[in-house]
Amino acid sequence: LVSCAKRAKTPNSELAVCRVLLAELEAHQDAWPFLSPVKLKSVPGYRKVIKKPMDFFTIKEKLINNMYLNQENFIIDVNLVFDNCQKFNEDDSEIGQAGHRMKRFFDKRWTELLRK
Numbered sequence: 001l002v003s004c005a006k007r008a009k010t011p012n013s014e015l016a017v018c019r020v021l022l023a024e025l026e027a028h029q030d031a032w033p034f035l036s037p038v039k040l041k042s043v044p045g046y047r048k049v050i051k052k053p054m055d056f057f058t059i060k061e062k063l064i065n066n067m068y069l070n071q072e073n074f075i076i077d078v079n080l081v082f083d084n085c086q087k088f089n090e091d092d093s094e095i096g097q098a099g100h101r102m103k104r105f106f107d108k109r110w111t112e113l114l115r116k
């Protein structure tokens with residue numbers, strides 16, 4: 001039989017994987033600093049230093065409201081969470097360490113799930 005062309009991934013199946021990945025991030029024991037938006041009034045300097053705040057709750061809202069057209073936009077927002085964390089927090093701080101652990105976990109899982 002002639003093999004059919006490799007079926008392109010439909011956007012919704014791409015986004016289904018993003019929902020699975022986000023659920024795993026939210027369930028991770030080191031997710032606590034990233035579960036909701038940083039309160040800009042209660043963290044001195046955050047608003048000035050971090051130009052594009054991002055967190056897992058906001059990402060979930062964007063997924064639910066179909067604001068991600070593809071996996072790439074989702075991955076950009078997740079990496080923004082970790083880049084903001086590294087920019088604002090010392091590597092040896094509680095939050096800094098949580099951020100490094102979460103980034104390592106994410107990089108591993110999306111490689112396994114998305115790089116099929």
Ligand SMILES: Cc1ncccc1N[C@@H](C)c1ccc2c(c1)OCCO2
Binds near residue numbers: 032036037038043088
């Ligand atoms: C990711 C991040 N980077 C820099 C600062 C804060 C945060 N997270 C907030 C939720 C946060 C995390 C931990 C906290 C906190 C707020 O305020 C009270 C003390 O403990």
